[in-house]
Structures are given as structure tokens and as C-alpha cells.
Amino acid sequence: MKKIKCECGHVNPEGTVLCEACGKPIEGNQHIDGNKKDSLLNMRYEGSARRSQTYNRNIVDKVWNFFSSVKVGVWLIIITLVASSLGTIFPQEMYIPPGSDPATFYEDQYGLAGKIYYQLGFHNLYSTVWFMLMIALIGVSLVICSIDRVVPLHRALKKQKPKRHHTFLKRQRVFGETNGQADVEAFKTKLRKQRYKVWDEDGHILAEKGRFSRWGPYVNHIGLIIFLLGALLRFLPSMYIDDFVWVREGETAVVPSTDGQYYVKNEDFILENYDPDKDERFQEALMNQNAPVASNYQTNAVIYERTNNDVVGAEPELEEIQKKEIVVNKPAKFDGFALYQSSYQLDEFSAMSFTLHETDDESAVLGEFTVDLTDPEMEYELDSGARVVIDEYFPEYYMDENQPRSKSKFPKNPAFVFYVYPPDGGDPEVSFAGIGMNIDPTNENQYKLSLAGYDTRDVTGLAVKKDYTLPFMAVGGLIFMIGVVQGMYWNHRRIWLQPREDGVWIAGHTNKNWYGLKKDIEKSIDQTGIDIPEDQQQLKG
Amino acid sequence: MGNLVSISSNLLYASFFFYMIATFFFGGTIRDKKNSGRGKASTIGISLTIAGFITQLGYFFTRWAASKHAPVSNLFEFTTFFGMMLVMAFIIIYFIYRLDVIGLFALPVALLIIAYASMFPREISPLVPSLKSHWLYIHVTTAAIGEAILAISFVAGLIFLIRQIDQTKKSKHTFWLEFVIYSIFSTLGFIIVTTTFGAMDYQAQFQAPIEGQITAVEYHLPAIAGPNAGELQTAGAMQPLFDAPEWMRGESAARKFNTLIWSLLSGLVLYGAARLILRKRVAAVIQPKLKKFNPDLIDEVSYRAVSIGFPIFTLGALIFAMIWAQEAWNRFWGWDPKEVWALITWLFYAFFLHLRLSRGWHGTKSAWLAVGGFAIIMFNLIAVNLIIAGLHSYA
Numbered sequence: 001m002k003k004i005k006c007e008c009g010h011v012n013p014e015g016t017v018l019c020e021a022c023g024k025p026i027e028g029n030q031h032i033d034g035n036k037k038d039s040l041l042n043m044r045y046e047g048s049a050r051r052s053q054t055y056n057r058n059i060v061d062k063v064w065n066f067f068s069s070v071k072v073g074v075w076l077i078i079i080t081l082v083a084s085s086l087g088t089i090f091p092q093e094m095y096i097p098p099g100s101d102p103a104t105f106y107e108d109q110y111g112l113a114g115k116i117y118y119q120l121g122f123h124n125l126y127s128t129v130w131f132m133l134m135i136a137l138i139g140v141s142l143v144i145c146s147i148d149r150v151v152p153l154h155r156a157l158k159k160q161k162p163k164r165h166h167t168f169l170k171r172q173r174v175f176g177e178t179n180g181q182a183d184v185e186a187f188k189t190k191l192r193k194q195r196y197k198v199w200d201e202d203g204h205i206l207a208e209k210g211r212f213s214r215w216g217p218y219v220n221h222i223g224l225i226i227f228l229l230g231a232l233l234r235f236l237p238s239m240y241i242d243d244f245v246w247v248r249e250g251e252t253a254v255v256p257s258t259d260g261q262y263y264v265k266n267e268d269f270i271l272e273n274y275d276p277d278k279d280e281r282f283q284e285a286l287m288n289q290n291a292p293v294a295s296n297y298q299t300n301a302v303i304y305e306r307t308n309n310d311v312v313g314a315e316p317e318l319e320e321i322q323k324k325e326i327v328v329n330k331p332a333k334f335d336g337f338a339l340y341q342s343s344y345q346l347d348e349f350s351a352m353s354f355t356l357h358e359t360d361d362e363s364a365v366l367g368e369f370t371v372d373l374t375d376p377e378m379e380y381e382l383d384s385g386a387r388v389v390i391d392e393y394f395p396e397y398y399m400d401e402n403q404p405r406s407k408s409k410f411p412k413n414p415a416f417v418f419y420v421y422p423p424d425g426g427d428p429e430v431s432f433a434g435i436g437m438n439i440d441p442t443n444e445n446q447y448k449l450s451l452a453g454y455d456t457r458d459v460t461g462l463a464v465k466k467d468y469t470l471p472f473m474a475v476g477g478l479i480f481m482i483g484v485v486q487g488m489y490w491n492h493r494r495i496w497l498q499p500r501e502d503g504v505w506i507a508g509h510t511n512k513n514w515y516g517l518k519k520d521i522e523k524s525i526d527q528t529g530i531d532i533p534e535d536q537q538q539l540k541g
Numbered sequence: 542m543g544n545l546v547s548i549s550s551n552l553l554y555a556s557f558f559f560y561m562i563a564t565f566f567f568g569g570t571i572r573d574k575k576n577s578g579r580g581k582a583s584t585i586g587i588s589l590t591i592a593g594f595i596t597q598l599g600y601f602f603t604r605w606a607a608s609k610h611a612p613v614s615n616l617f618e619f620t621t622f623f624g625m626m627l628v629m630a631f632i633i634i635y636f637i638y639r640l641d642v643i644g645l646f647a648l649p650v651a652l653l654i655i656a657y658a659s660m661f662p663r664e665i666s667p668l669v670p671s672l673k674s675h676w677l678y679i680h681v682t683t684a685a686i687g688e689a690i691l692a693i694s695f696v697a698g699l700i701f702l703i704r705q706i707d708q709t710k711k712s713k714h715t716f717w718l719e720f721v722i723y724s725i726f727s728t729l730g731f732i733i734v735t736t737t738f739g740a741m742d743y744q745a746q747f748q749a750p751i752e753g754q755i756t757a758v759e760y761h762l763p764a765i766a767g768p769n770a771g772e773l774q775t776a777g778a779m780q781p782l783f784d785a786p787e788w789m790r791g792e793s794a795a796r797k798f799n800t801l802i803w804s805l806l807s808g809l810v811l812y813g814a815a816r817l818i819l820r821k822r823v824a825a826v827i828q829p830k831l832k833k834f835n836p837d838l839i840d841e842v843s844y845r846a847v848s849i850g851f852p853i854f855t856l857g858a859l860i861f862a863m864i865w866a867q868e869a870w871n872r873f874w875g876w877d878p879k880e881v882w883a884l885i886t887w888l889f890y891a892f893f894l895h896l897r898l899s900r901g902w903h904g905t906k907s908a909w910l911a912v913g914g915f916a917i918i919m920f921n922l923i924a925v926n927l928i929i930a931g932l933h934s935y936a
């Protein structure tokens with residue numbers, strides 16, 4: 001490595017633009033920061049030697065230089081920004097009505113534009129490979145870019161001397177020459193009063209405050225990186241589980257993704273609405289709205305743990321570990337898992353009872369039977385010796401072009417095709433029965449099935465979550481916040497004073513908030529005989 | 542209780558008038574030779590602003606008492622709160638920089654925002670279960686404060702552009718600057734039109750097919766664009782000039798489209814009238830009055846507002862939002878449109894900061910970015926709420 005020795009005696013690494021100690025511009029390296037003779041010095045990284053500006057020989061250098069460029073970083077950000085906005089033109093797949101087929105939904109709803117949207121994969125934009133690649137590239141760029149700058153910047157800030165080369169002062173944005181006597185001691189006292197650290201080297205003065213704020217961007221970038229790593233960890237199943245379970249009232253269901261370790265019972269599902277008569281606060285708003293407004297969704301749940309997990313195939317033995325009223329915003333938590341109130345179905349049919357009687361005479365009853373809709377038996381033996389066999393079961397029946405079909409497996413509108421075997425053992429008759437209907441396809445049936453009654457119950461939908469990545473996200477977010485506040489709410493201000501033959505020179509630099517720096521200077525030179533320095537970079541108005 | 546509600550809305554009216562009068566006093570400071578913000582008009586202006594702010598705080602807390610939840614839960618309440626925070630941000634910036642001209646522009650923007658808010662249903666609305674969380678209030682209020690401070694950067698950026706852009710010849714700059722001014726006029730137009738027809742109690746009923754069902758659709762403005770395939774039911778109401786396009790579905794899509802047309806047209810009328818009277822670009826007329834202000838300082842105020850607002854915005858609109866979403870929906874991020882637009886806003890300001898810091902974008906470029914950032918915030922507040930309905934869609 002070629003070292004560069006400055007006339008002040010300090011040895012600088014190759015690629016240095018301004019001597020780390022005295023700030024003298026180093027001949028031959030001024031193009032790196034775009035410094036021109038007699039123009040203001042670029043002080044962004046103190047003129048320190050950055051790897052990206054120094055080496056460009058092999059492929060590693062080239063990759064490094066690519067990712068450490070802020071121009072590239074800014075492009076990555078803007079591309080991600082535009083891409084994100086594209087994803088909001090039409091709803092993402094997870095927000096389209098449940099059960100609809102995205103392949104047809106987008107075209108049906110939004111026409112050709114919708115079709116293109118779907119075909120380009122924008123309906124799932126945020127999980128496409130290229131979108132994640134963009135985020136990953138931002139991450140890489142963040143890391144490289146930060147390392148490229150923070151190391152030399154740290155070096156330069158540690159090495160700086162109060163005694164500066166005169167061109168360094170002269171080419172600062174805030175600079176002033178004073179001819180005549182100056183009360184330097186008063187100046188120093190006033191600076192200290194404003195919480196500056198003051199160094200004096202043979203009458204050369206450096207006053208500095210807020211240097212730590214220079215690390216703000218690097219701290220916030222570290223926070224971002226931790227956050228992005230946390231997001232990456234979500235792809236590990238041991239770190240992150242997102243599942244879902246429907247539980248009917250009275251039922252106990254195994255909690256999915258727990259290897260059969262945990263069970264949850266739904267004792268009661270409660271839906272409450274705002275009552276305009278009871279709550280006069282909201283009367284007007286509720287009256288203006290045609291539909292009722294929910295005030296509470298709640299599952300009274302019991303959580304069990306299986307105690308004989310080691311016995312394969314045995315009936316589970318359950319031990320109650322928690323009773324919990326799960327409401328929105330208040331999940332049940334156990335062993336890293338959380339159950340959230342997430343969905344519901346009201347009044348799902350749970351059982352239907354039928355009476356079999358002669359078609360012409362309702363009082364000639366051959367027997368009654370009840371079908372458990374969640375787990376129907378296939379065959380029912382009646383007292384009279386008649387048999388009823390379920391041929392087909394449609395939990396949520398609808399007619400699809402003259403074909404009976406089921407929309408879902410949830411018994412919201414149950415219907416059956418029954419075979420009825422008469423007591424005497426003759427040929428079966430076909431009967432189609434559901435809620436409010438009973439169809440005899442042949443019109444010759446001797447026996448008829450009539451609905452005798454039904455039971456309903458509510459179903460609760462619980463989201464099952466385990467998320468060990470949250471601490472990463474939280475820590476990342478916190479570090480990011482600390483970093484931005486550190487970099488934004490404090491500024492790194494420096495004021496130099498140099499004794500001259502006929503007076504003093506003073507110069508000032510800050511990384512932001514020049515107004516604040518100038519105020520500080522004005523206060524500290526008050527009645528010291530030092531003239532107010534000029535801002536050499538005023539926008540021409 | 543009904544009493545509290547009416548006290549609350551009277552306080553809101555009062556604060557509106559305070560801000561209006563304060564604007565005139567800040568206007569009076571323009572003629573001062575000095576621009577130090579120590580003159581009499583300036584003192585009265587800032588005092589009235591503070592009085593208005595305190596009055597509006599009164600509105601906020603009485604309404605809170607009446608509804609028993611923080612009044613930031615529907616579009617009216619949130620937007621009003623945003624206007625109030627804009628005033629607060631201005632007060633803070635005033636005491637740092639003592640620039641009256643910021644008040645002269647910031648207060649009218651706040652007035653427009655508060656007036657705009659009042660065009661939405663003002664009754665106290667009940668909270669659906671997922672909104673019942675302290676994190677919601679913390680999230681919404683912090684986000685609004687962040688956005689309000691960022692809005693000050695827009696105000697300063699606008700002042701900078703009006704002062705600096707060369708008005709002697711036509712350019713992209715003059716065009717877009719006039720466009721920004723036209724957008725402000727359109728907001729004003731929306732308020733005037735809505736208030737006028739509201740006072741007349743204008744109503745027009747339509748029957749239109751929505752999702753395959755004939756549904757009643759109600760308009761409160763004369764229908765320039767009626768619902769697609771809709772039939773006017775109200776006798777004496779204006780026949781639509783044309784139907785909204787077929788892809789605008791949903792019960793209120795066509796009505797919102799119609800409102801948008803009204804806003805843009807009335808904005809055009811107002812802006813056209815201004816041009817006719819002034820016989821110059823609007824910005825060219827204001828420009829000479831701003832000559833005494835140091836553009837460097839205005840530029841710095843704009844940047845300062847971003848550097849103060851950005852961390853608060855991050856905290857409120859992203860971090861607290863994630864905490865709340867984690868509580869309410871057990872996922873801290875869901876890519877719903879409102880969330881995505883908050884992310885876009887954040888990325889945009891990160892972009893702004895990087896350009897400014899590392900690529901030296903100062904002055905005009907930086908001012909345009911400040912305007913662009915505010916446009917994104919407004920898009921998120923208005924368009925995403927009204928057009929792209931998501932989980933957050935109030936009203």
C-alpha cells in the first residue's frame with residue numbers, strides 16, 4: 001500500500017483526499033471528492049480514504065464499488081418504491097373474497113388490466129422472487145456502503161488536530177478573517193458554555209460537539225439489517241408458524257402445527273353488536289348505517305396439553321392448562337404459541353332430524369333419525385325396519401347448472417341424496433332433502449322424508465401463531481430509531497480558530513443545520529473582537 | 542353528553558377563526574422591511590395561532606370525553622387532528638426560525654385541511670373490535686404528528702419554489718408550480734361545492750345494478766357522472782351528463798368519481814378566474830412579495846422539517862403500526878394498501894435524505910422532493926382511503 005506523508009508529518013493511507021490530521025488537500029487526489037481549486041472542500045467523509053474510491057482493479061473491487069455507491073442505493077430504493085405501489089392497484093390475492101379463484105377473479109373484476117396484473121404475478125407481488133431480491137440487494141448495499149465509509153471516517157475523526165492547514169480553514173463554508181486583537185480566552189469560555197469540547201494547540205483552537213451523531217446513519221443501517229435478517233428467518237418453520245383452525249362450539253380440536261401436543265376447546269362463541277338504544281354516544285352514527293356494527297368477537301376457550309404424546313395411536317389424554325376468553329387484540333398464549341380470534345361462522349347447522357312417513361299420510365310414521373352434520377353416519381336403521389342410506393351429502397348445497405354441488409365443507413346449507421329402503425326389503429327409493437325442500441325425482445315415491453328439526457352452533461376461527469422472529473424485528477426497529485434520532489436530532493459541529501500575524505481566522509463546519517452552527521458562532525464571538533464569519537455558500541437570490 | 546359534543550364542535554369552529562385571523566396578521570408582516578419575526582403583527586399572529594391551537598385542543602379533549610375513545614377513529618377526526626398537528630409543527634418551527642412567511646402559508650394549508658375534514662360525516666362512530674387498542678391511538682397520533690412536520694417541509698419547499706423559480710419564461714418548473722397551486726384551488730373548490738349543495742340539502746337517488754343487484758345510490762352533488770347503467774329516481778334532480786365507466790363498481794365508487802369531477806372542475810373555475818384577474822401566473826404574482834426572504838434559510842427549514850419529521854413518522858407510521866397490527870391481526874405487516882403507502886412514503890423520504898446528504902441535492906431539487914413527499918402523504922390520506930379501500934378505510 002502506498003502511504004502518503006503530509007507536510008505536517010502525518011502518514012495517511014492511500015486514497016486520502018484531505019490529510020487526516022491537518023486537513024491539507026493532498027495533491028493528486030482532489031478529483032476523488034470532486035474538489036476544485038478555490039472552491040469549498042467536500043467535507044462529507046472528512047476526505048478520508050474510502051476503499052470504493054481507491055481500488056478498482058479486480059472483480060471484488062468492482063462489486064464492492066457497485067454496492068457502495070449511494071447512487072445505486074438510491075436507485076434500489078426508488079425501484080422498490082415504485083414496485084410496491086404497483087401492488088396496490090388491485091387487491092393482493094390475500095384480500096380477494098375467500099374461495100374465489102385468482103385465475104378468473106382478476107379478469108372478471110377488472111377486465112384486461114386485471115388479467116395482465118394476474119399474469120405478471122402482481123397479485124402476489126410482495127412474495128415474488130424479484131421483489132425479495134430487491135430487498136436483499138438493498139440489504140447488501142446497506143452493509144457494503146456502511147463499511148466502506150464508517151471505518152475511514154472513524155479514523156479521520158480520531159486523528160484530527162486542532163492545528164489545521166490554512167487552506168483547510170479558508171475553504172470551509174463558514175469562514176471569516178479578523179484583523180486586530182481577539183479575546184481568545186473569552187471565546188473559549190463561551191464555547192465551553194455551549195457544551196463544546198475545546199482543544200488548544202499553540203493557540204490553534206478546535207471546538208467540537210455532537211461527534212457521536214456522525215455514527216447515526218451507520219447505527220440505523222445496522223438496525224435495518226437486523227430487521228431484514230429477522231424477516232429472512234421467517235422462512236424457517238422452527239422460527240415462524242402461521243396456521244389456522246376452525247373449532248365448533250362444544251368441540252375440542254387439535255391445534256395444528258403443534259405436533260398434536262395442544263388442543264383447544266370452544267365452549268362458546270360470542271358476537272356482540274352495538275345497541276343504539278343503550279349507547280347514545282353512537283346513536284347517530286349507528287342510525288346512519290344500515291348494518292349492525294360489531295362491538296365484540298369472543299371465544300371462550302380451554303387449552304389442553306396432551307400428556308401421553310409418546311404413545312403412538314392411543315386416545316389422547318388431555319390436561320387442562322388454560323381457560324381464556326380470547327377476544328380481538330387479546331390472544332391466548334402458551335408455550336410460544338398464540339391463538340388469535342380471527343374469524344367466525346354463525347349458526348352453522350350441527351344436526352338435522354328427519355321423519356320418514358308415507359307420502360300420502362303424514363301420521364303413518366316409519367321412524368325418525370338424526371344426522372350429525374360434521375360426521376354423518378352413512379346408514380340409519382329405523383324402528384319399523386326401514387333403512388335410510390346417505391348416498392350423497394352437500395354441506396353447503398347450491399345448484400350449478402342443474403347439478404347439485406357443495407360450495408364448501410361447512411354445513412351452512414346441508415342437503416342429502418337419500419336411499420330409502422322400505423321395511424319389507426324391496427328396492428330403494430331416491431329422495432333429495434335439505435333445508436326447506438324435499439324433492440322426489442321420480443314422483444312415484446311411497447315414502448317421504450320430512451325435516452323434523454335441526455340444531456345450530458357457532459364456529460370460531462382461530463389463527464395459530466408462533467413467531468420467534470419478533471425479538472429480531474423489535475431489536476432492529478429499536479436500533480433503527482436510535483440511529484435516526486442520533487443522526488437527525490444532534491449535529492456534528494466544529495469551529496476552528498487559527499492565530500494569524502495580524503489577527504485570527506475562524507471557520508466552522510457542521511454536517512447539517514447550518515443555521516444552528518451560525519447561531520453558536522455568533523454567541524461565542526460576542527464581545528471577543530472576532531468578526532462574524534461569512535457563509536461562503538449562500539444561494540444566490 | 543350531547544352538550545359536550547356541541548361544546549366540542551363550537552371549539553373547533555372557534556379555532557378555525559383564530560387560524561384565519563392569524564393568517565391575516567402573518568400576511569401583514571410581509572410588508573415589514575425586516576424579516577426577523579419580532580414585529581407587532583408577527584407577535585399577534587403567533588399569539589392567535591397559539592390561542593387557536595389551545596382551542597382546538599379543547600375540541601379534541603371534549604370530544605374524547607364525549608366518545609370515550611380518542612377522536613382519531615374516522616376520517617373527519619383523523620384529518621382534523623392532522624390539521625391541528627400541522628399548526629403545532631408550525632408553532633415549533635416558528636420558535637426555532639421566527640419566519641412569519643411559514644405561517645402565512647402553513648395556516649391556510651391547515652385551514653384547508655380542517656375544512657376538508659368537515660366535509661365527512663361528523664358524528665361519533667363506534668369502534669369495531671380491532672380498533673379497540675391503545676396502540677391504535679398511539680400509532681395514529683404519532684403518524685399524524687410525523688406527517689404534519691413533514692408537511693411543513695412542503696410549505697417551506699413551496700415558498701422556496703415560488704421565490705426562486707424564474708418566472709420570466711415558461712418552463713417545466715413554472716408549469717408544475719402552477720399545477721400545485723391548481724391542486725390547492727381544487728381542494729378549495731371541493732369544500733365550496735360540498736358546502737353549497739349541503740346547505741341546499743341536495744339529493745338525487747339512483748337505482749343502479751351493483752354486484753348484480755339493483756341498489757339505491759344516493760348523491761349529494763348533482764350527478765355529472767351517474768352510476769353505471771343507473772336510473773335517476775328523484776324528480777327535478779339533474780340528469781347525469783354521462784355514466785361512470787363500467788369498471789367503477791361498488792356502492793360509492795361512482796359517487797366518489799362524481800365528487801372528484803366536481804372538485805377538479807370547480808378548481809379549474811377558481812384557478813381560471815384567478816388567472817383572468819391577475820393576468821399572470823399565480824406564482825409570478827406572489828414572487829415579488831417573497832424576495833426579502835433568504836432562500837438559503839427557507840431551504841434549510843424545509844430540510845430541517847424532514848429531519849425532525851422523518852424519525853417521528855417512522856416511529857408512528859411504521860413501528861407503532863406494526864405493534865398494533867401484531868396485536869390486532871397477529872401479523873405486524875400485511876401489505877394492505879394503506880400500509881404499503883406508508884412504506885412508500887418512508888422510502889421516499891429516505892430517498893430524499895440520501896440525495897440531499899450524499900448527492901448534494903439542495904435548493905430547487907430538494908424543494909420539489911418536499912412537494913412530492915407531501916403529495917404522497919395526501920395521496921395516502923385521501924386517495925387510498927377513498928379509492929383503494931383497505932383495512933384502515935375509515936368512513
Ligand code: HEM
Binds near residue numbers: 067074217891894
Ligand atoms: C430503506 C433503506 C434505507 C434507509 C431507511 C436509510 C436511512 C438512512 C438515513 C435516515 C440516513 C441519515 C440521513 C441523514 O442524516 O440525513 C442515511 C444515511 C446514509 N445512507 Fe442510508 N438508508 C437506507 C438505505 C441505504 C442504502 C441502500 C445505502 C447504500 C448505498 C445507504 C447509504 C447511506 C449513506 C452513504 C448515508 C450517509 C452517511 C453519511 O454520510 O454519514 N442507505 N440512511
